Amino acid sequence: MASRPRLTALRIVLALAASALLLAGSAMSSAPAQAGRPAKPAARKPALPGGVSRVVVNADLGRDIISKDIYGHFSEHLGRCVYEGYWVGTDSPIPNSAGIRMDVVEALRKIKIPVLRWPGGCFADEYHWMDGIGPRETRPSIVNTHWGGVTENNHFGTHEFFQLCELLGTEPYITGNVGSGTVREIQEWIEYISFDGRSPMADLRRKNGRDKPWVLKYFGLGNETWGCGGNMRPEFYADVYRRYATYVRNFAGNRVYKIACGANSSDYAWTETLMKEAGSRMSGLSLHYYTVPGGWSNKNKATEFAEKDWFETLKKAAFIEELVVKHATIMDRYDPAKRVGMIVDEWGTWYQVEPGTNPGFLYQQNTLRDALVAGLSLNIFNNHADRVKMANLAQTVNVLQALVLTDGAKMIVTPTYHVFDMYKVHQDATLLPVDVQCGLYKIEGDQMPALSVSASKDASGAVHVSLCNLDPKNAAPVECQLRGCAAASVTGRVLTAPDMRTHNTFDKPNAIVPAELAGIKIGSGVVSATLPPMSVVVLEIK
Numbered sequence: 001m002a003s004r005p006r007l008t009a010l011r012i013v014l015a016l017a018a019s020a021l022l023l024a025g026s027a028m029s030s031a032p033a034q035a036g037r038p039a040k041p042a043a044r045k046p047a048l049p050g051g052v053s054r055v056v057v058n059a060d061l062g063r064d065i066i067s068k069d070i071y072g073h074f075s076e077h078l079g080r081c082v083y084e085g086y087w088v089g090t091d092s093p094i095p096n097s098a099g100i101r102m103d104v105v106e107a108l109r110k111i112k113i114p115v116l117r118w119p120g121g122c123f124a125d126e127y128h129w130m131d132g133i134g135p136r137e138t139r140p141s142i143v144n145t146h147w148g149g150v151t152e153n154n155h156f157g158t159h160e161f162f163q164l165c166e167l168l169g170t171e172p173y174i175t176g177n178v179g180s181g182t183v184r185e186i187q188e189w190i191e192y193i194s195f196d197g198r199s200p201m202a203d204l205r206r207k208n209g210r211d212k213p214w215v216l217k218y219f220g221l222g223n224e225t226w227g228c229g230g231n232m233r234p235e236f237y238a239d240v241y242r243r244y245a246t247y248v249r250n251f252a253g254n255r256v257y258k259i260a261c262g263a264n265s266s267d268y269a270w271t272e273t274l275m276k277e278a279g280s281r282m283s284g285l286s287l288h289y290y291t292v293p294g295g296w297s298n299k300n301k302a303t304e305f306a307e308k309d310w311f312e313t314l315k316k317a318a319f320i321e322e323l324v325v326k327h328a329t330i331m332d333r334y335d336p337a338k339r340v341g342m343i344v345d346e347w348g349t350w351y352q353v354e355p356g357t358n359p360g361f362l363y364q365q366n367t368l369r370d371a372l373v374a375g376l377s378l379n380i381f382n383n384h385a386d387r388v389k390m391a392n393l394a395q396t397v398n399v400l401q402a403l404v405l406t407d408g409a410k411m412i413v414t415p416t417y418h419v420f421d422m423y424k425v426h427q428d429a430t431l432l433p434v435d436v437q438c439g440l441y442k443i444e445g446d447q448m449p450a451l452s453v454s455a456s457k458d459a460s461g462a463v464h465v466s467l468c469n470l471d472p473k474n475a476a477p478v479e480c481q482l483r484g485c486a487a488a489s490v491t492g493r494v495l496t497a498p499d500m501r502t503h504n505t506f507d508k509p510n511a512i513v514p515a516e517l518a519g520i521k522i523g524s525g526v527v528s529a530t531l532p533p534m535s536v537v538v539l540e541i542k
């Protein structure tokens with residue numbers, strides 16, 4: 001597991017230097033001219049008199065597509081995510097398809113998961129894929145050193161992962177082992193998965209029951225190679241990336257989108273070095289950022305917290321916009337055409353584990369606070385769709401900011417799940433720029449904008465506006481002005497609860513579910529609605 005505050009003095013100096021360069025402007029004399037728009041944080045203007053917020057939706061200015069992959073997920077061999085969460089085995093009494101539990105599959109299908117990252121995380125750089133193929137009873141057991149030191153029987157491997165992706169209707173994203181694995185292992189894994197002719201690896205795949213190659217679009221070269229994936233320096237990893245990526249071949253018309261391991265949070269020097277030394281050889285560069293209220297050594301509890309923790313959590317979650325903007329500005333210098341995607345392939349909340357559970361399993365509950373983190377983060381990713389091409393929430397089932405929790409045969413969905421359900425309308429829609437005038441959410445001398453907003457237009461012409469009211473005490477009356485489109489009707493869904501700690505349990509699975517938003521009005525191109533305190537709202541305007 002990554003211990004987060006790990007910047008060395010040298011890297012801090014480099015990071016400061018990179019920040020100074022950012023401030024000096026991105027058009028350095030030696031850098032290529034910028035073609036795309038420079039990344040900018042969302043500007044907040046004050047609310048109108050009477051505390052009314054105004055959101056101008058520029059329906060005629062859409063340009064960028066919100067990649068559906070921003071709504072992606074991440075599942076690691078960690079705790080009860082893969083085992084129990086998806087994999088129950090073929091002889092389980094829990095209804096399953098060849099070992100994969102169908103209640104979880106059906107819940108996730110409903111929210112249209114576009115892409116799923118696997119097998120880690122830190123686990124990826126200790127995973128040797130050949131341990132996970134062939135008859136299950138002969139697969140070797142290994143120790144999952146990162147996550148609880150438990151024995152892993154490798155019953156869920158490559159075939160099972162592709163089967164899961166087929167059941168979910170999702171694109172597989174595999175992270176290869178560059179920390180402790182060899183170039184040959186990666187070369188052979190790609191051949192095993194995607195080669196259609198006769199070859200040692202393709203024949204082995206056939207022997208193991210799969211004739212046709214699979215389509216593999218996304219492949220990552222290592223995970224957190226600055227930490228659990230090998231403790232490398234960026235200069236060293238840039239060369240490791242170049243070497244390993246050479247052997248990620250495109251077989252049978254398959255085109256692999258190669259993702260280089262990116263920075264931990266605000267390590268701008270990492271992005272600078274990777275873009276400089278390897279930018280032209282990668283399709284995507286990742287970024288990891290977790291929202292950890294209380295900090296790594298004093299993490300919040302998931303369900304017992306006060307308003308100051310709520311504020312701290314949302315303020316830390318909102319910080320991801322600064323990260324996206326600053327990393328994107330560096331990427332713009334080396335890649336002005338924005339060819340390289342920013343891949344935020346780990347994000348979400350990280351709290352103390354639930355009492356009585358294995359500390360290495362990272363099992364945490366999920367409240368209305370997590371719903372706001374999800375809504376806020378997804379709005380930020382949408383608004384930077386020109387550079388952010390994928391994001392993967394950690395970690396889908398039973399781990400960290402999960403969508404689904406299981407207990408034996410029982411399954412519930414979390415408030416975060418409901419946000420992904422409400423926001424799925426943005427997938428592959430055209431981003432509409434918004435101008436927001438709103439008030440501030442203030443607490444104990446600190447403050448942040450009370451609203452977070454993004455908007456899009458889908459293929460049918462429907463406009464969707466997602467709004468989060470972060471303020472837990474004050475409702476937010478909003479006037480939404482539509483520029484460049486005629487609006488005849490509006491409906492809205494809201495996710496909220498009277499208490500910020502509200503969460504679903506196995507006894508009360510529907511304690512927090514979305515409802516219709518009452519009292520929305522439309523007239524003369526203006527939609528008026530009132531967002532309840534601490535709520536996530538999605539408006540559909542046609």
Ligand code: AHR
Nearest residue numbers: 001002121122123224394
């Ligand atoms: O998501 C949990 C862990 O967080 C991942 O394994 C690792 O990449 C990160 O440190």
